[in-house]
Amino acid sequence: MASLPVTTSAAPTDSDSWTVAGRTFSSRLIVGTGKYKDLEQNAAAVAASGAEIVTVAVRRVNLTDPKAPKLTDYIDPKVTTFLPNTAGCFTAEAAIRTLRLAREAGDWKLVKLEVLAEAKTLYPDMIETVRATELLTKEGFEVMVYCTDDPIMARRCEDAGAVAIMPLGAPIGSGLGVQNPVTIRLIVEGAKVPVLVDAGVGTASDAAFAMELGCDGVLMNTAIAEAKDPILMARAMKAAVESGRLAYRAGRMPKRMYADPSSPLAGLI
Numbered sequence: 001m002a003s004l005p006v007t008t009s010a011a012p013t014d015s016d017s018w019t020v021a022g023r024t025f026s027s028r029l030i031v032g033t034g035k036y037k038d039l040e041q042n043a044a045a046v047a048a049s050g051a052e053i054v055t056v057a058v059r060r061v062n063l064t065d066p067k068a069p070k071l072t073d074y075i076d077p078k079v080t081t082f083l084p085n086t087a088g089c090f091t092a093e094a095a096i097r098t099l100r101l102a103r104e105a106g107d108w109k110l111v112k113l114e115v116l117a118e119a120k121t122l123y124p125d126m127i128e129t130v131r132a133t134e135l136l137t138k139e140g141f142e143v144m145v146y147c148t149d150d151p152i153m154a155r156r157c158e159d160a161g162a163v164a165i166m167p168l169g170a171p172i173g174s175g176l177g178v179q180n181p182v183t184i185r186l187i188v189e190g191a192k193v194p195v196l197v198d199a200g201v202g203t204a205s206d207a208a209f210a211m212e213l214g215c216d217g218v219l220m221n222t223a224i225a226e227a228k229d230p231i232l233m234a235r236a237m238k239a240a241v242e243s244g245r246l247a248y249r250a251g252r253m254p255k256r257m258y259a260d261p262s263s264p265l266a267g268l269i
């Protein structure tokens with residue numbers, strides 16, 4: 001009797017890490033630390049997400065009251081990279097002041113810059129953002145930059161010294177998902193530094209889609225923190241980012257205008 005071909009379901013193991021400013025990470029998901037019920041839930045969501053980097057809004061950090069709970073009591077900065085961000089800053093000067101404070105408080109050099117233009121859209125003010133990127137880079141910061149989904153502005157940020165480009169998928173906190181896949185792909189194609197979709201992710205398929213466009217990673221906060229079950233959503237996001245990345249690396253099939261039989265008859269015996 002002819003023996004059957006041997007099949008195996010064992011998944012190949014491979015390392016698919018990414019590097020920003022000389023630091024290498026395996027997880028391509030970065031999560032925020034706002035909007036959670038409490039710090040305990042926040043820490044549990046971070047653990048479930050597998051994230052190795054968390055963003056911390058410097059303006060919200062408790063630096064003065066030693067009795068109040070601190071994020072570092074729940075998430076160990078020796079294990080997880082803290083990425084101070086300038087959430088709530090509307091000018092380059094305010095952002096620079098905030099990050100200097102972060103450097104004094106925690107010796108943080110790798111930072112996330114966001115300079116917002118207005119409260120309604122929370123869109124970045126790109127003129128102030130590029131100016132702040134240049135000044136902060138000159139001061140020795142390694143700046144990951146929140147920016148519009150505009151390939152020209154993304155290039156300006158990179159020219160100003162950004163170590164990562166982080167175009168918005170949709171307005172912060174909107175959960176609308178990636179609105180401009182064409183421009184995100186153009187940013188990915190043109191960038192020499194990592195590109196991460198930042199803001200606007202609403203659910204797992206949004207994160208997978210961003211990764212399928214070729215992004216190096218995704219940064220999110222609200223989609224996990226405001227889910228009915230944040231821990232379960234954190235797990236979903238981890239899986240989505242990983243599978244989106246695998247699909248990108250695998251290379252999707254071409255889209256066709258017409259049907260193509262899945263079981264071709266030619267060559268059958």
Ligand SMILES: CC(=O)[C@@H](O)[C@H](O)COP(=O)(O)O
Binds near residue numbers: 112114
């Ligand atoms: C956490 C952080 O850095 C936010 O400023 C970020 O832009 C997240 O946006 P979402 O809450 O829409 O995920």
